[in-house]
Amino acid sequence: MPTYKAPLREMRFLINEVFDYPAHYAGLSNGGEATPDVVDAILEGIAVLCEKVLAPINLSGDKEGCRFKAGEVSTPTGFKEAYRQFVEGGWQGLSFPIEYGGQGLPTSISLFKTEMMGAANWSFNMYPGLSLGCINTLLQYGTEAQKARYLPALVSGEWTGTMCMTEPQCGTDLAQIKTRAESQPDGSYKITGTKIFISAGEHDLAGNIVHVVLARVPSAPAGTRGISLFVVPKFLVAEDGSAGQRNTVTCGAIEHKMGIRGSATAVLNFDEAIGHLIFEPNKGLEAMFTFMNTARLGIAIQGVAHAEASFQGALAYAKERRSMRALSGKKEPEASADALIWHADVRRMLLTQKAIAEGGRAMLYAAVQTADLMFNAAFEKDHANYEHYDNELGFYTPILKGFLTEMGLEAANLGMQVFGGHGYIHEHGMEQIARDARIATLYEGTTGIQALDLLGRKVLIGTRGKCVRDFTRIMLRLARRHVFASGPIGSMARSTMRRAIEWNILTLRILLRAGKDRDLVGSASVDYLMYSGYVMMGYYFVLQAEKAQTLLLNGKGNESADFYRAKIQTAAFYFDRLLPRADAHRKSALAPTHSLMQMDNGHFAFV
Structure with missing residues (x-):
């Protein structure tokens, strides 16, 4: 069974020495509390959760998978208890406003957390991970009433969130969306349609699931210009903020997938489900891009996380497993054969994995400094700087998402290769990393979509x-x-x-x-x-x-x-x-x- 050790020395090198995050935090409106001691304590705390709680249920969660019965989804054994510990630790709210129950720390600290969680157990990380974009969308575009109603429970982790874009007839081409939204006298909307590939769309970890849904109002123009954005909870929210009556959104099925089997990927049916408009009519795609850019950075982390996890497994195996003698002569004459790590080709594979993890981590840590500055400008209502940093991050995002996920998949495949035939066996965990890594190049826009965004649009x-x-x-x-x-x-x-x-x-x-x-x-x-x-x-x-x-x-x-x-x-x-x-x-x-x-x-x- 594979193990995971948080690469804290590597992380601290980038945080404290290369990018001087202490000075960076000192210049942010919300960075005053992010002192070196506080950041270090957070890193140590999340490392313990990842090493002791999340990593041990990664392999078993993949083997067991999620179970679907009559519209309900059960997560693998151990996930509910792990999620309870995650919520009790306050980990979801690290980088969200204090007024909604968060700790008000910079966005980058949440990324450090996500990297470790993703390497330890990507399937588990999907459940709280999808909430981040939901929260950011509501923070930026939601009404004050919507923020008050949904954000406290989302920020605490008591509830989770999703993004609902894809439909059976369309994937990336959102102009084909057919889900409709009919306005009601009380200002709400009735949402009707089917959404597919909804990560964490149904599960048993949280008391409510808040769906952010793309749909069309009857008068909407054709194409992407006619898409609006709605918040549609699984359970309607009462005046006191508690989850009340069940909304008419149901899970029709979950997908049987190549990887990330511990994460439920749902088909959701909206049958006149009650929702409320976010932002302005027909400008849903503009608001949704807040969600998508957050998600794309989150998926870029997956490339680094899988590279790190596969490298750790491959390195340990290469040091222990003995096969043949090194071409340059015996390295361990007292043993029957030399360890794999002495062979030049094995070293090539290990160093490739190491370089992908360390280079990719540096790229992400640099980009998320820009994200910190962007959110800081938004907080200070500095529109000029916000636009500047938003454009800068927009250039980084397709490169990070497209390139790092492709490289993470390569690193995962190399990990299997180092193990040889044993890498193909489930109990060693290396083939799971490769299967889990494969989805990263596909969702939130395939590599081809990221490439068109970079070269064409940006x-x-x-x-x-x-x-x-x-x-x-x-x-x-x-x-x-x-x-x-x-x-x-x-x-x-x-x-x-x-x-x-x-x-x-x-x-x-x-x-x-x-x-x-x-x-x-x-x-x-x-x-x-x-x-x-x-x-x-x-x-x-x-x-x-x-x-x-x-x-x-x-x-x-x-x-x-x-x-x-x-x-x-x-x-x-x-x-x-x-x-x-x-x-x-x-x-x-x-x-x-x-x-x-x-x-x-x-x-x-x-x-």
Whole structure:
């Protein structure tokens, strides 16, 4: 059975040394209470929950799965008790306003929590995780009455929330939504329709489930311009805030899935269910994007979480399992064979996993600082800064979601590979990580959808490449500090400078050609996203290596010298072995679309 150990040393390196979160928190309106001691206590506390409570029920939860009977869903054994401990610990409300029962801490602290919970037990993490976007949507767009009615119980974790978008006839194409909302004399609406793939849509963990639902009012224009957003609780909420009469929203089934089997993915039927409008009529998609962006960052965390979990399992196995002798000679002559970790190819796989986890974590921790600043600007009603940070985060989000989930899946598959045939066996837990990781590239928008969002909406249409120029300017500023240095830091800095220039040239070439060939954006988008991800991760490895080298040189890192040296060595591995993949993506992104589009549809297969 796999075990999980929270990577607190890695997390603290980024939080305290690379990104200087203590100074960052000191500049936030809600950061005063986030002192180093408080943050450290939170990290330690959630680590205990993850290691002692959540991780031990991960494998069993996958084996047992959720059970469906007559519209009711039972979660796996141990989930209810674990959720009770989660709620009693106050973990759901870390980053939400004190006025609704939260602790009022910055958003980033909630991300640190989510990373550990996701690595320990992603299926369990889905239940409180979906609530975060629901809460953020109500905070930003809900009426004061809606906030008072729903937020205290959501923030405490007593209730959970969902997002209900997808329908049987449409997935990503929300213009096809048919769920209808008919207004009532009392100001409420009757919601009728079917939603599918609703994560945590029905379960037995919480006293109520608050659904955020996309639907159309009768007078709505066609397409996405005619979508409104509604709050529809499983149980109607009484005046005193308690859950009362059952609403007419029922679970018709739960999906039988490849992975995350401990999380219930529901089919929900709304039969004139009572709901209330959030925000303005026909502007539901605008409000829902608050939910979606929150969810997409949450899914990006899944890539890092699965990479970390698989790496931990693979590393322990590679140190214990013995097979053959190392090609460079016996490493453990007293044993019958050398441990797997001595074999170069096994080290390649382990270092790839390690680099994905550490590089991805740095990317996320940097992005969530921007999220902190964005929410801080919203709190202070600083509209100019809010828009600035929102746009910045909007550029990061598709890269983080698309690239990190693809890389997390690769890391999960490598974990199985290190185990060999044992990796295919359920009891070792490695194949579960791979199955659980597979969904991350699909939900909240597939990798292709993220790529179109990045290249089409954010880079070409939205900013005409300015978002890339802004980020590469930061890359160049870092690279110039070390461009003439010797050793690995100098080499990485020069590579970073070249990639920054190359990224801009690639963007410009696609921009110029897209006007003549509309299919180019679709054909180039995934390669462009992956290229962007590799280059961005490279920047964050230089940043980590720079800090590690500084601490080694000034003697402050004597107690952690091995850790800092390993950090530089991991960065060097990334630049030698993983970053070169960007060249293939760049070449493919610039390939003509003719080879994609020339074949007649009927010629794809002959039967």
